[in-house]
Amino acid sequence: MKNLFFETCLSSLIILFVHQNTICQTTIAKWQHNKKGAISITYDDGIPTQFTQVIPIMNKLHFPGTFFIVTGDIKGSLNHSKFIGRPVKEIMNETKTITTNKNNFFERASAAKFLGYKGTEEYFFKAGSLYESGKLQEAYKTIDSVYALALAAALKPGIDTSYEAGLSAQNSWSEFKTFASQGHEFACHSLSHPFMAILDTPNIRYELQKCKEDIRIHLGKENTFSAEVPFGTEDERVMKYVLASKFFEALRNKMPEPYMQEINRGYKEQPGTSQQEYVQWQRGPLTKTPITLMKSWIDTLLAHDNIWLVLVFHGIDTLGWQPIRHEEIANYFQYMKDNEAGLWIATFKDVTKYMRERMAAKITEEKTNRNITITLYHSLDASIYNLPLTLKTYIPAKWKNITVQQNHETKKINVEKDAKGKYILYQVLPNESKIMITGN
Numbered sequence: 001m002k003n004l005f006f007e008t009c010l011s012s013l014i015i016l017f018v019h020q021n022t023i024c025q026t027t028i029a030k031w032q033h034n035k036k037g038a039i040s041i042t043y044d045d046g047i048p049t050q051f052t053q054v055i056p057i058m059n060k061l062h063f064p065g066t067f068f069i070v071t072g073d074i075k076g077s078l079n080h081s082k083f084i085g086r087p088v089k090e091i092m093n094e095t096k097t098i099t100t101n102k103n104n105f106f107e108r109a110s111a112a113k114f115l116g117y118k119g120t121e122e123y124f125f126k127a128g129s130l131y132e133s134g135k136l137q138e139a140y141k142t143i144d145s146v147y148a149l150a151l152a153a154a155l156k157p158g159i160d161t162s163y164e165a166g167l168s169a170q171n172s173w174s175e176f177k178t179f180a181s182q183g184h185e186f187a188c189h190s191l192s193h194p195f196m197a198i199l200d201t202p203n204i205r206y207e208l209q210k211c212k213e214d215i216r217i218h219l220g221k222e223n224t225f226s227a228e229v230p231f232g233t234e235d236e237r238v239m240k241y242v243l244a245s246k247f248f249e250a251l252r253n254k255m256p257e258p259y260m261q262e263i264n265r266g267y268k269e270q271p272g273t274s275q276q277e278y279v280q281w282q283r284g285p286l287t288k289t290p291i292t293l294m295k296s297w298i299d300t301l302l303a304h305d306n307i308w309l310v311l312v313f314h315g316i317d318t319l320g321w322q323p324i325r326h327e328e329i330a331n332y333f334q335y336m337k338d339n340e341a342g343l344w345i346a347t348f349k350d351v352t353k354y355m356r357e358r359m360a361a362k363i364t365e366e367k368t369n370r371n372i373t374i375t376l377y378h379s380l381d382a383s384i385y386n387l388p389l390t391l392k393t394y395i396p397a398k399w400k401n402i403t404v405q406q407n408h409e410t411k412k413i414n415v416e417k418d419a420k421g422k423y424i425l426y427q428v429l430p431n432e433s434k435i436m437i438t439g440n
């Protein structure tokens, strides 16, 4: 009797020749379901019309969204924005003799909204914008002027709420919980939507960690994966601190993956020239962005195989920054639906998980005349990185009826064909039991 033909190989991403005439037949598809590219539809600031006008459209199309919310003023939140540091009176007194400079700027700016006066938010906002645009001396002067007003008691007593915190606060945690149960992702956008580029690290930490804590308490830990530091900041000091602190698995502002090129909202560069494994291409449609341009982003994605289009929406209809009419969004989403054969539409969290799992995964494969046995493992935290991966396995030409079994579950799989031969596509879980492909 002829010995059973037996082969083993190891591969993560590429087909690996282990010895002459022996090819590993299994690869992990670049995107789930072997689509051409991925789209994450994200929304900032928890603007009520995102939920009343757009979620119904998304639910009808079965599109999941990711909502970055500001939690400090939502009714029932346990954590509210405050200054973490010395008594503000002490800081105010120092401003009488020492003008603002690079050594005291972050502390003073962090305390500026908490001096006990209304109208301070406006100065904080101005100082943040100036600092982010590189006008440091003007930013210092702005902080000096708000402290001078507070010392002179020239403002009305009270505390300001930011525009964005006020918008998020028009929703309730119970509404958010319902949307989360429908498959939408919620994510942290801080307690009070500050310019973090002008906060010191204790206040950056407080704004993010306490936002995360309220989301975990009200919506569960599956909604604590992603975050966006407000105003799309790429401030080096803030990014370095937040990434090193590992408060979140993923930041929309910046991801550290060496295999991914990032083109953020403000950049004009086009994807398609990069040799990187993945390109995260963020686009933020504004009130005047033509729908034809928005649709062309989908066409660009479909013309390549490595693009993750991350859409960043703000205002809808009459509420929020740079609003877009919900009818236009419905038209845009219908275009995505019409092209869904090539698109993987998933939350920011799921696309991140898929890429990281795929890049960290190792496959082993053993083959006999009737079976292919596969193991699929990665070294990431398996309690978080548990999204099914799509495998593509080439099968012997004579096999017709194929089943795939994992964890005592057996599925019949359709056979497909390309220039290289017959193959199957199937979804399996990493770090679980062996995968058995049977054919006859």
Ligand SMILES: [Zn+2]
Pocket: 044, 045, 164, 189, 193, 230, 231
């Ligand atoms: Zn925002």
